[in-house]
Amino acid sequence: MTKQPPRDVPLFDADPPEGDPPAQRPVAGDKAVSLHEAAQSRYLNYALSVITARALPDVRDGLKPVQRRILYTMWQQRLTSDAKPRKCAKVVGDV
Numbered sequence: 001m002t003k004q005p006p007r008d009v010p011l012f013d014a015d016p017p018e019g020d021p022p023a024q025r026p027v028a029g030d031k032a033v034s035l036h037e038a039a040q041s042r043y044l045n046y047a048l049s050v051i052t053a054r055a056l057p058d059v060r061d062g063l064k065p066v067q068r069r070i071l072y073t074m075w076q077q078r079l080t081s082d083a084k085p086r087k088c089a090k091v092v093g094d095v
Contacts, residue, residue: 069095 057064063071073094079086 066095 073091
């Protein structure tokens, strides 16, 4: 299989035709929202979901999800207080 040189295709179409731009058809339920408002509301939703899903400890045991996964992996590898020492990279790699 031989490599072919890239085709000479323009990245953009030719200049737009002169005259009025084509009218955009509104979609049902769409309304104009500023970029600042949309970014602010979406970031707030994302931040709250991250806080509730990852950053807050669970009420049942006081552990965050990542801490629970680490302890479960240590239990699977039989790492207890009386076991021989192992590198933590093995545990973290398995999480």
